[in-house]
Amino acid sequence: MGTRTVVVLGGGVGGVAAANELRRLLSPADRVVVVEREARHLFQPSLLWLMVGRRRVERISRPLADLLKPGVEILRADVRSIDPATRRVETSAGDVDADALVIALGAEYAPERIVGFGDAAHDFYTVAGAVSLARAIDGFRGGRVVVAVTGLPFKCPAAPYEAALLIDDELSRRGVRKATEIDVYTPEPQPMPVAGPAMGQAVEALLAAKSIGFHARSPIERFEPASREIVLGDGTRVGYDLVAGVPPHQPPPIVRASGLGNEAGWLPVERDTMRTSAEAVYAVGDVTFIPLANGKPLPKAGVFAHGQALVAAGQIAALLGVTRPARNFDGIGYCWVEAGGGQAGFAVGRFFAEPDPEVDLRRPGRLWHVGKVLFERYWLGGPLEKRVASLGLDVGARLFRIPPGRM
Numbered sequence: 001m002g003t004r005t006v007v008v009l010g011g012g013v014g015g016v017a018a019a020n021e022l023r024r025l026l027s028p029a030d031r032v033v034v035v036e037r038e039a040r041h042l043f044q045p046s047l048l049w050l051m052v053g054r055r056r057v058e059r060i061s062r063p064l065a066d067l068l069k070p071g072v073e074i075l076r077a078d079v080r081s082i083d084p085a086t087r088r089v090e091t092s093a094g095d096v097d098a099d100a101l102v103i104a105l106g107a108e109y110a111p112e113r114i115v116g117f118g119d120a121a122h123d124f125y126t127v128a129g130a131v132s133l134a135r136a137i138d139g140f141r142g143g144r145v146v147v148a149v150t151g152l153p154f155k156c157p158a159a160p161y162e163a164a165l166l167i168d169d170e171l172s173r174r175g176v177r178k179a180t181e182i183d184v185y186t187p188e189p190q191p192m193p194v195a196g197p198a199m200g201q202a203v204e205a206l207l208a209a210k211s212i213g214f215h216a217r218s219p220i221e222r223f224e225p226a227s228r229e230i231v232l233g234d235g236t237r238v239g240y241d242l243v244a245g246v247p248p249h250q251p252p253p254i255v256r257a258s259g260l261g262n263e264a265g266w267l268p269v270e271r272d273t274m275r276t277s278a279e280a281v282y283a284v285g286d287v288t289f290i291p292l293a294n295g296k297p298l299p300k301a302g303v304f305a306h307g308q309a310l311v312a313a314g315q316i317a318a319l320l321g322v323t324r325p326a327r328n329f330d331g332i333g334y335c336w337v338e339a340g341g342g343q344a345g346f347a348v349g350r351f352f353a354e355p356d357p358e359v360d361l362r363r364p365g366r367l368w369h370v371g372k373v374l375f376e377r378y379w380l381g382g383p384l385e386k387r388v389a390s391l392g393l394d395v396g397a398r399l400f401r402i403p404p405g406r407m
Contacts, residue, residue: 087281102313153297334347343366
């Protein structure tokens with residue numbers, strides 16, 4: 001048996017989890033190569049804390065090499081094209097041929113698709129935008145804050161609502177909340193609609209308890225920075241003093257160009273195995289498209305990317321004759337909902353349930369906030385921090401009967 005090469009495109013949550021699981025499963029003679037242009041891995045859930053000044057930039061990222069198991073190779077390069085038939089990947093550092101391929105390139109942001117977004121909004125989905133929002137909040141003395149969702153789908157479905165609640169908390173702490181109006185505008189019919197009406201009603205209740213306005217079915221057409229107004233799809237004008245914005249998302253153009261994507265450019269996969277339509281090519285995370293029984297797509301969230309990555313790695317190990325497939329992707333996901341004041345809610349969903357996902361929601365409390373901090377430390381911390389965080393997360397996993405290795 002000669003040396004085989006498995007290439008993982010992308011160094012986000014899905015890419016890191018897939019590469020580490022492949023390294024664990026495959027023979028030491030086999031190569032695992034991660035192609036990623038960034039030297040540091042950003043833990044994106046912590047951008048919410050960065051935007052209200054409760055994290056430093058250096059605390060929410062680590063060198064990618066520190067997160068990968070010994071023996072995983074890193075190719076620092078841009079991916080320029082993918083040939084799914086031959087599994088050849090063209091990169092800025094040369095071509096790479098793979099015996100099996102994992103596409104974990106995520107979703108890209110396209111702020112240019114909304115006129116005025118770049119001048120009006122602080123994009124808290126990026127480091128630069130979260131930092132600029134923290135500065136703006138620091139100098140804010142009252143007025144109208146708008147959390148603006150500019151398109152569907154977007155990753156981390158709870159993020160806009162967490163952003164509104166954290167901004168409320170920070171302005172309260174600074175003594176300017178009474179002089180402030182906070183509103184959320186979104187094209188969604190309710191918060192996190194894929195999770196079902198109970199979850200949406202619970203999030204709406206959290207917003208209402210903080211006097212945060214929620215405006216569903218309100219697609220944004222454009223921003224007009226000169227007049228400080230947002231123009232909605234029906235022509236309604238909404239004034240603002242500060243905008244926290246969720247940018248439009250799109251699939252990476254190279255995925256669309258590969259011919260593997262659907263009409264919108266996202267990658268359809270077999271939901272149990274993460275196989276694409278091409279032989280020995282798998283996809284995980286935000287780049288994928290998995291329809292649910294209710295017709296809605298599986299949300300784009302790191303917890304799903306992690307679970308999918310473990311499945312894809314197991315499928316590839318079986319394909320290469322090393323092991324038998326250990327598991328199928330089960331559609332179980334969980335998330336924390338930051339509520340401010342050192343509290344968070346926690347929900348677990350069985351998203352492959354029919355006819356709708358089954359979501360178990362816990363009311364906000366300090367315990368769940370601690371759980372989110374532990375998860376951050378588990379993902380980014382050193383060996384000792386990981387061990388301590390893992391013990392706490394194992395307790396939470398048992399409480400919610402989450403499969404081992406998924407929390």
